[in-house]
Amino acid sequence: MSATASARLILTRLHEVMASRLHAQGKLDQVVDVIGQSLDSEVCSIYLLREGMLELFATRGLNKSAVHVTRMAIGEGLTGTIAANIETLNLAEAKAHPDFQYRPETGEEKYHSFAGVPIVYRERAVGVLCVQHVDPRRYEDIEIEALQTTAMVLSELIANAGLIDEEEALGLTEGQTGTHTVTGLTLVKGLAAGQAVYHQPRVTIDQVMADDIEAERQRVYRAFDKMREQIDNMASQAEFGGAGEHEEVLETYKMFAYDEGWSRRINEAIDSGLTAEAAIERVQQRTRMRMREIDDPLLADRMHDLEDLANRLLRIVSGQLGTAAQQGLPRDSILIARNLGPAELLEYDRRRLKGVILDEGSLTAHVVIVARAMGIPVLGRARGIRGIIRDGDEILLDADHSTATIRPSPQVTAAFDERFAKTREKQAAYAxxxxxxxxxxxxxxxxxxxxxxxxxxxxxxxxxxxxxxxxxxxxxxxxxxxxxxxxxxxxxxxxxxxxxxxxxxxxxxxxxxxxxxxxxxxxxxxxxxxxxxxxxxxxxxxxxxxxxxxxxxxxxxxxxxxxxxxxxxxxxxxxxxxxxxxxxxxxxxxxxxxxxxxxxxxxxxxxxxxxxxxxxxxxxxxxxxxxxxxxxxxxxxxxxxxxxxxxxxxxxxxxxxxxxxxxxxxxxxxxxxxxxxxxxxxxxxxxxxxxxxxxxxxxxxxxxxxxxxxxxxxxxxxxxxxxxxxxxxxxxxxxxxxxxxxxxxxxxxxxxxxxx
CATH class of the missing domain: 3.20.20.60 (Phosphoenolpyruvate-binding domains)
Known part of the structure; x- marks a missing residue:
């Protein structure tokens, strides 16, 4: 059976299970049976993130007594490694992996092969779906793809069913819901306070399973046409002064935009029963996982280009276009972005934009030159901020000391305000x-x-x-x-x-x-x-x-x-x-x-x-x-x-x-x-x-x-x-x-x- 057919069969059965009147645990117990039977797997298990730990919630093949007993920290064992790295593991011999940990209560000692995929919700791993066999063998690509598609749909279903906490659905552990301090590289010095605003607000995928596959396919076709038109316009409008790296970038964009393989994979995901948005996100997840396996920096850059295009395509098909600048800043704001261009920064209302935090960024970036001229403090290389900061979070940015405090306590805010006040007093004296x-x-x-x-x-x-x-x-x-x-x-x-x-x-x-x-x-x-x-x-x-x-x-x-x-x-x-x-x-x-x-x-x-x-x-x-x-x-x-x-x-x-x-x-x-x-x-x-x-x-x-x-x-x-x-x-x-x-x-x- 093909990956598309396997995924479609699983999705149909999952939809029936989740639509039933069973309680949450009963649904999960049926889910592992559905997946196990569809993939002819002796073991199928689901681990979900609860209170910062990965807990065995349901299993087919392991000891039932281990359910809600076996727990692992993020990064612990094979399951924890999958969640920590948001990566797929496909092992013919699980015990040979350096992160393998034996849990006797599960009765898994007789199983050799292991495959696991992260259950990702809003860019965070909230669980792991894994299968095991007695015979040592690597799983076929079509089996892994079916698992990945299933995990994506499962993430939405378990979140809607209340099987994971809302905080953890957002990727925030207990320690991340309170005050949190991130460090980075000072790009432009200064102090700022405001509410977090994402430069490109996340595209929320409200519906994962398609009602009409052909209608979804047409939506993707129209989005591809619009995206290709945008890329062609970028090339035709530029008044270039000769050959250079820019042309290579545009050619790469055009190559991906017209790539038959990329569009085919999205179509296959739609065939399995996903909506257009979910199909693009499904393929994008696969791209991110491949990026982690690439050592060649040039190839990695090309994969980043593909992800940029996938984001563009996702915004077009969902209708969620525009940046926060185009939507307007309603209050004092700290802008959150992976990277920014100088023109993008200048689109913001300077009266409202108080600071910028970048996931990447460098001292020589054009945006830093402009931000310094605008007097806007910038913190760069703040890794992992997208998993820590939520829209609307209060942020105290101290770019002088390369830190940002997220959701500060009243005491921290008071101390920051006092320091800010002294700065303003000095400024008043200088005035x-x-x-x-x-x-x-x-x-x-x-x-x-x-x-x-x-x-x-x-x-x-x-x-x-x-x-x-x-x-x-x-x-x-x-x-x-x-x-x-x-x-x-x-x-x-x-x-x-x-x-x-x-x-x-x-x-x-x-x-x-x-x-x-x-x-x-x-x-x-x-x-x-x-x-x-x-x-x-x-x-x-x-x-x-x-x-x-x-x-x-x-x-x-x-x-x-x-x-x-x-x-x-x-x-x-x-x-x-x-x-x-x-x-x-x-x-x-x-x-x-x-x-x-x-x-x-x-x-x-x-x-x-x-x-x-x-x-x-x-x-x-x-x-x-x-x-x-x-x-x-x-x-x-x-x-x-x-x-x-x-x-x-x-x-x-x-x-x-x-x-x-x-x-x-x-x-x-x-x-x-x-x-x-x-x-x-x-x-x-x-x-x-x-x-x-x-x-x-x-x-x-x-x-x-x-x-x-x-x-x-x-x-x-x-x-x-x-x-x-x-x-x-x-x-x-x-x-x-x-x-x-x-x-x-x-x-x-x-x-x-x-x-x-």
Whole structure:
């Protein structure tokens, strides 16, 4: 008998059993008989999750006296292993498996072969269905598939019959229904509180068994047609700049979308008696189980692609389309997702979205760059959150300490609120400094500017009283776009930013994409195999290769700044000729606009970012050609220390207050003395008070930092005497101590200068 026929026969009989007037135990006793007879199995047993343990609820072939007596923890024995890993086991000799445990009360010693499948309900294992034979043999694929289909239907039936607790049906053990703390990787620091909202709300399958198989088949056909249309549109709408990884991804999607084998398996599941939704989920479960057996990362990625498509298909066929952003956030929310794209994050109401927790996520992900700009704390790599957090759960997110507290107790909430209140008090105090100019005690004016990347960020100028935008990251528009932004769109954004900034300067950094900020529609053949993307074909290197890209941006900036002052900064300049080449692109576009009698900027000031250490060795050549120089401390630090900042093991290893980097920065500062070139710092280093204190002591007078750091840095500046800190820094750097950070902290404490 085929797997489809076996499953259909079992489903028909199960439906009759569950529709009968028998009590719950009587139904289960009949269920194991039905399955055992249909699969010609000597033993069939059902274990269900009760109070955190897998309990033998019904059996055909084992000792009846073991029912409700034999219990195993998740991960214990073969049954516990199946539940823990949500995987299928198919063994010719059960005793040979390292997790095998003998339970004498069951009388199973005479059975050799064993096969078991998890009973999965809402992505969690709530039980195990297993069969055994005396003869040692592996079960046929059709038998395993029949068991898997049966287990899926059984999960719905036992939940509806009240055979498992609602909490356990949701995959929450007793310990997970109360306060629970999850840990992860801090992607964006900050505190936040709100109710859990899933980015893609779970598709609830209300009906598992089909009333009309042909009607279900037609629903799947229509869903496949719609999904394939969506995938084709994705490919046709993209304005690609050449071959690249994006095309491979789309081709893989198209391959799966049109895969006859995938659609055939779904059809077979429908033939066995499942609804369209249940059939897709049944095949998706099989995919997840196969993914766990794949060691090849490339193949595993392809299986992830298939699961993404299965989710898309499931949403189409169920009519449960859209994300939580499209449905709207009714209250303060913490967003839960496996991963997010930057465009998806920007769809959310920033007044309601307080934080994000990701099952995956990395420090270099595009969404992290955007979230940091939005001031939204993000916790990543919080494994298993989907089995712990329910929609609507209260969450306290402490991304400063890489934790999130789920369903907090009143005491925990009170402590968190107190800490939050202190943070708000400090913010209120900093807000009072909005209109206060940051002069040092010795009377020197320090420029405090903000970093920005979104149109809405410019409002921070008025809120903080910052002197301008020291770094506007133009790549954000490229990162959140599905296609290369057209010149008109770029011009509109830059003009809006300048309008919002008023008479305060905005330094536009030309597009810094590629490397760890790759976009699918604009890949370079040089970047396809970058082993170290941060040091690869990116930023100005890519822009000079794709001259059309820089030409369009230059034209957009020049037109947007008509009648105003324009500040342009080139990223990742390694040698003076790269600056000259980039500036020439702007000069060519400027001449073109002159011939068209277009209104031009009143003035154009060009600058460079010092991120590549090599540039420091040729400053004497570069300085006569530029108006300003900004040191990008984030990239500079990783290049100086040969330490990838995306690597968690190295992220905190090298200190910004190390004599090596401070000596380097002081050398750059001294090279600027007597030059008509402004020097500034861009990056997180300038936004930390102790580090900012050190920077003031080695000659830096302009800091471009996050808006949230403006108040604290202004407060710091007003307490500093530049003569004192310069003298102290010169002494420490001439004869470095073992711990310069400790020395500087003690120096600040003695003078009542508060640090982070």
């Amino acid at each position: 009072k400094l909005r209109d206060v100019e940051p002069f040092t005690r010795c009377g020197t004016r320090i420029q405090v500017m903000i970093n920005a990347g979104l149109r809405d960020d410019i409002s921070a100028l008025a809120m903080t009283g910052a002197d301008g935008v020291g770094l506007f990251r133009t790549e954000f528009q490229f990162l959140v776009s599905a296609t290369l932004p057209q010149r008109e769109r770029q011009t509109r954004l830059y003009r809006d930013v300048l309008d919002a900034a008023g008479d305060k300067p905005v330094i536009f950094r030309t597009v810094d994409i590629g490397g760890d900020k790759a976009v699918p529609y604009l890949q370079s053949e040089h970047a396809e195999h970058d082993e170290n993307p941060a040091m690869g074909w990116r930023a100005l290197r890519l822009a000079l290769e794709r001259e059309g890209l820089l030409k369009v941006q230059a034209r957009a900036l020049l037109e947007a700044a008509a009648g105003r002052d324009l500040y342009v900064m080139f990223p990742m300049v390694s040698e003076p000729w790269e600056f000259d080449a980039a500036k020439q692109v702007f000069e060519d576009q400027l001449n073109h606009l002159r011939t068209k009698k277009k209104l031009l900027p009143d003035s154009i000031r060009f600058g460079a970012m010092l991120e590549v250490p090599a540039l420091a060795e040729v400053l004497d050549i570069l300085l006569p050609r530029i108006h300003f120089l900004s040191v990008g401390t984030n990239d500079l630090t990783q290049f100086l220390f040969a330490a990838d900042r995306a690597n968690p093991k190295l992220a905190e290893r090298y200190d910004w207050l190390s004599p090596s980097i401070l000596r380097f920065l002081r050398r750059v500062s001294l090279a600027m003395v007597g030059q008509q070139v402004e020097l500034g710092i861009c990056g997180e280093m300038g936004g930390r008070r102790l580090e900012a204190l050190a920077l003031l002591g080695i000659g830096f007078r302009r800091l471009s930092i996050t808006p949230a750091a403006v108040g604290p840095i202004k407060e710091l500046v007003r307490k500093v005497d530049l003569g004192e800190i310069t003298s102290a820094m010169n002494g420490w750097l001439s004869d470095p101590t073992v711990n310069l950070r400790k020395e500087l902290q003690a120096w600040a404490d003695q003078r009542g200068i508060e640090t982070d």
